[in-house]
Amino acid sequence: MGTRFGDRIIKLLSLLFASIIILLIAGIIYELISGSARSLSTFGWRFLVTSTWDPVSKVFGALPFIFGTVVSSFIALCIALPLSMGIAIFLSELAPKKVRVYVSLMIEMLAAVPSIIYGLWGLFVMTPFLQVHVEPFLGRYLGFIPLFQGPPVGVGMLAGGLILSIMIIPTIASITRDIFNTIPTLSKEAGYAIGMTRWEVIAKVVFPQARSGMVGAIMLGFGRALGETMAITMVIGNAPAISASLFSPAYTLSSVIANEFTEATSKIYISSLIELALLLFIISMIFNAIAKLLIRKGRFSA
Amino acid sequence: MTKKLVIEHLNAWFGTIQALKDINLDIEENSVTAVIGPSGCGKTTFVRCLNRIHEVVDNAKVKGNVLLDGENIYSNTMDPVLVRRRIGMVFQKPNPFPTMSIFENVAAGLRLNGTKKKNEIADVVEKSIKMAALWDEVKDKLYKSATTLSGGQQQRLCIARTIAIEPEVILMDEPASALDPISTARIEELIQQIKERYTIVIVTHNMQQAARVSDYTGFFLLGELIEFNRTSDIFTNPGDKRTEDYITGRFG
Amino acid sequence: MNSMSYLKRRIVNRTMLLLSYGSAVLGVAVLFLILSYIVVKGMSSINLDFFIKLPKPTGETGGGIANAIVGSFIVVGIASVIAIPVGVMSGIYLSEFGKNRFASLVRYFADVMNGIPSIVTGIVAYVFVVVPMHRFSALAGGIALSIMMIPIITRTSEELIRMVPDTIREAGLALGIPQWKVIMFVVLRTASTGIVTGIMLAVARVGGETAPLLFTAFNNSFMSLRLDQPISTMTVLIYNYASSPYPDWNTIAWGTAFLLIVIVLIVNIVSKVFTNTKYSL
Numbered sequence: 047m048g049t050r051f052g053d054r055i056i057k058l059l060s061l062l063f064a065s066i067i068i069l070l071i072a073g074i075i076y077e078l079i080s081g082s083a084r085s086l087s088t089f090g091w092r093f094l095v096t097s098t099w100d101p102v103s104k105v106f107g108a109l110p111f112i113f114g115t116v117v118s119s120f121i122a123l124c125i126a127l128p129l130s131m132g133i134a135i136f137l138s139e140l141a142p143k144k145v146r147v148y149v150s151l152m153i154e155m156l157a158a159v160p161s162i163i164y165g166l167w168g169l170f171v172m173t174p175f176l177q178v179h180v181e182p183f184l185g186r187y188l189g190f191i192p193l194f195q196g197p198p199v200g201v202g203m204l205a206g207g208l209i210l211s212i213m214i215i216p217t218i219a220s221i222t223r224d225i226f227n228t229i230p231t232l233s234k235e236a237g238y239a240i241g242m243t244r245w246e247v248i249a250k251v252v253f254p255q256a257r258s259g260m261v262g263a264i265m266l267g268f269g270r271a272l273g274e275t276m277a278i279t280m281v282i283g284n285a286p287a288i289s290a291s292l293f294s295p296a297y298t299l300s301s302v303i304a305n306e307f308t309e310a311t312s313k314i315y316i317s318s319l320i321e322l323a324l325l326l327f328i329i330s331m332i333f334n335a336i337a338k339l340l341i342r343k344g345r346f347s348a
Numbered sequence: 349m350t351k352k353l354v355i356e357h358l359n360a361w362f363g364t365i366q367a368l369k370d371i372n373l374d375i376e377e378n379s380v381t382a383v384i385g386p387s388g389c390g391k392t393t394f395v396r397c398l399n400r401i402h403e404v405v406d407n408a409k410v411k412g413n414v415l416l417d418g419e420n421i422y423s424n425t426m427d428p429v430l431v432r433r434r435i436g437m438v439f440q441k442p443n444p445f446p447t448m449s450i451f452e453n454v455a456a457g458l459r460l461n462g463t464k465k466k467n468e469i470a471d472v473v474e475k476s477i478k479m480a481a482l483w484d485e486v487k488d489k490l491y492k493s494a495t496t497l498s499g500g501q502q503q504r505l506c507i508a509r510t511i512a513i514e515p516e517v518i519l520m521d522e523p524a525s526a527l528d529p530i531s532t533a534r535i536e537e538l539i540q541q542i543k544e545r546y547t548i549v550i551v552t553h554n555m556q557q558a559a560r561v562s563d564y565t566g567f568f569l570l571g572e573l574i575e576f577n578r579t580s581d582i583f584t585n586p587g588d589k590r591t592e593d594y595i596t597g598r599f600g
Numbered sequence: 601m602n603s604m605s606y607l608k609r610r611i612v613n614r615t616m617l618l619l620s621y622g623s624a625v626l627g628v629a630v631l632f633l634i635l636s637y638i639v640v641k642g643m644s645s646i647n648l649d650f651f652i653k654l655p656k657p658t659g660e661t662g663g664g665i666a667n668a669i670v671g672s673f674i675v676v677g678i679a680s681v682i683a684i685p686v687g688v689m690s691g692i693y694l695s696e697f698g699k700n701r702f703a704s705l706v707r708y709f710a711d712v713m714n715g716i717p718s719i720v721t722g723i724v725a726y727v728f729v730v731v732p733m734h735r736f737s738a739l740a741g742g743i744a745l746s747i748m749m750i751p752i753i754t755r756t757s758e759e760l761i762r763m764v765p766d767t768i769r770e771a772g773l774a775l776g777i778p779q780w781k782v783i784m785f786v787v788l789r790t791a792s793t794g795i796v797t798g799i800m801l802a803v804a805r806v807g808g809e810t811a812p813l814l815f816t817a818f819n820n821s822f823m824s825l826r827l828d829q830p831i832s833t834m835t836v837l838i839y840n841y842a843s844s845p846y847p848d849w850n851t852i853a854w855g856t857a858f859l860l861i862v863i864v865l866i867v868n869i870v871s872k873v874f875t876n877t878k879y880s881l
């Protein structure tokens with residue numbers, strides 16, 4: 047009986063530890079919901095669609111933060127998407143093996159750089175550059191579009207989107223590269239055999255087969271951008287404004303939590319901040335879940 | 349002659365596929381018994397049932413009795429772990445523990461079964477490696493990784509590892525199938541040397557090998573034991589047409 | 601096929617491939633741009649005092665970040681002490697006993713947990729630890745980081761333990777070694793290089809986190825070794841000093857960033873080399 051006892055112990059023990067994961071998630075969801083109960087019952091759906099954020103009169107609405115989060119992530123995606131695709135194509139189809147190894151390594155290093163370091167660099171290097179060179183230029187030549195109107199201040203929606211895009215490029219690029227690599231050479235050769243150019247093979251053979259995985263990678267990158275905190279807090283300007291201009295400061299869900307949580311005094315204030323966290327949690331979960339599904343599907347079908 | 353193993357009505361399944369059908373045979377103490385037959389006929393499954401390692405595969409099932417010195421290893425009171433200490437096994441592909449040194453590989457069975465004394469372990473390791481005819485080749489690099497050895501050396505290391513726990517029976521599943529002729533010859537020699545001390549069951553698809561090393565031979569076909577007899581009889585005077593076809597190379 | 605359209609196709613081809621090369625160059629350039637700024641602006645503040653002195657008040661020059669270095673190690677240490685056993689044991693469960701519904705659920709939840717934004721992790725640890733203890737603490741910070749570490753270690757351990765071939769398990773069992781010892785002393789050992797690498801990467805990743813620490817570990821201007829007191833960490837220090845109006849403090853933020861990135865990149869590169877040599881064997 048001695049040996050079977052040990053076997054049972056390890057099975058039970060490992061089961062116990064594995065259960066911790068389930069308990070943790072249950073605990074997290076419970077705490078987020080119960081923590082935001084006061085705000086949920088006070089403001090209801092209005093919380094999502096109103097713009098007043100006033101700790102003094104204790105009225106809270108999350109719209110500017112939702113706007114800031116979604117728009118900054120969307121800008122990030124618009125910038126990151128073509129670049130990531132370019133990098134993925136380079137790494138899987140174009141680069142010689144040696145170059146591929148080093149470039150891959152460097153793109154992975156880009157993913158390893160801590161968020162706070164992007165924030166530091168963004169704050170002291172990128173935003174002054176935007177303010178002095180990029181924004182005046184855009185304002186002068188494209189100023190007739192509302193997106194590029196207003197005084198160039200450096201920090202703002204554009205800076206936020208830009209720094210997020212740098213942070214999600216490695217995610218999207220490396221997953222897309224992996225998916226491209228699973229596509230059989232045979233089908234690509236079939237393309238070349240009927241006289242397609244390299245780009246045509248990529249666009250007409252590789253892309254269609256990798257589609258669901260690519261969409262998954264994009265969703266995952268978008269989910270990352272939505273939840274990102276430090277870098278964007280340091281460059282987005284932290285003003286709860288809803289403006290058409292990319293130059294104007296904005297505020298995100300994560301930034302407002304980071305800035306205000308330790309200062310929140312009233313119960314409803316804390317509760318509203320926790321509701322922001324709940325929102326962030328739900329949005330990230332949705333994007334992650336869909337992304338995981340698509341990426342898994344993309345790998346299998348390929 | 350005493351019967352070391354008595355196999356009665358042994359059946360084995362993988363899920364719904366029946367791999368062994370009502371096998372009955374006796375294995376003599378200190379003899380070498382060869383198991384032959386075309387690939388897929390259940391040789392591996394058969395030997396894996398003899399030390400209760402078949403059942404660790406998902407969905408695998410066994411029915412029947414295997415008596416070791418008269419005691420059924422499949423009875424409810426038997427601990428499979430203790431059965432396996434008495435019935436060791438050498439696998440088809442050499443499988444040394446890759447992150448352990450040569451010494452640690454041979455010592456693993458002792459150490460993990462609770463032997464603590466250092467010099468006792470060192471003695472057993474040396475004795476086992478010598479018995480496996482590997483000592484001269486590895487004595488200067490006992491603390492190097494086992495993966496640095498050649499395939500034939502690795503297989504002899506696996507034999508040493510099995511000998512170290514001092515089993516009574518050693519099961520060998522095509523121990524030389526992945527090896528070159530010289531390594532194969534060494535392993536066959538080795539079997540001759542250790543058979544006085546152990547009861548050996550060896551699976552082989554090589555009929556010359558069976559003829560060379562074994563005292564008894566069982567011929568399996570499609571999960572059934574077709575014929576079991578003295579090796580000399582099987583090869584000179586097979587009792588079944590199918591056995592004759594197989595050993596004369598007419599199929600398989 | 602007329603020659604005009606052929607020419608057009610070739611031009612499109614050239615342009616698109618050039619753009620692809622361009623993106624790769626740009627990606628690498630951004631990395632070097634960021635790193636070179638960190639090196640240029642950060643290296644000058646690195647000296648012995650930087651490692652062994654405490655921060656000076658504003659206006660006084662000099663001083664160091666000894667408290668933040670020690671604090672980061674303590675907080676990450678706490679996280680590791682919690683997350684490594686939970687992660688590795690869960691990984692064992694998933695790979696060795698994980699062919700059931702419950703295990704799929706655990707896998708799914710680990711993935712969910714992996715996707716939780718880090719700032720939310722901070723809130724959770726605040727509610728779990730800071731509220732009942734009535735103060736910020738190193739422990740709360742460690743727990744926040746452990747919530748991020750657990751799913752990473754769980755899934756990498758699972759994958760690496762699963763990669764250990766069954767023949768190794770059977771070799772152990774055939775020696776009459778009980779299953780639990782085979783798992784703990786044979787299988788785990790075979791997977792250990794990979795698992796250690798995975799743990800190192802997880803440590804590097806959470807060691808660079810700031811958001812979960814803002815309202816858990818908080819900060820501390822003094823050297824503190826106590827787990828029940830607020831503690832300074834390198835990342836939070838970078839944030840606070842970068843956001844301050846004093847150039848002296850900004851400089852210290854750059855120096856700390858330099859130290860942090862050196863540690864993070866070294867760990868990453870070392871573990872890459874580790875895994876590469878392992879797989880090429």
Ligand SMILES: Nc1ncnc2c1ncn2[C@@H]1O[C@H](COP(=O)(O)OP(=O)(O)O)[C@@H](O)[C@H]1O
Nearest residue numbers: 362365367386387388389390391392393394405
């Ligand atoms: N893991 C397994 N799952 C399902 N069927 C198996 C498995 N291993 C072996 N079998 C089947 O059991 C039969 C006997 O296999 P085996 O004992 O390995 O034959 P041999 O060793 O004589 O070549 C074969 O038909 C084989 O397909």
Ligand SMILES: [Mg+2]
Nearest residue numbers: 391392393521
């Ligand atoms: Mg076989």
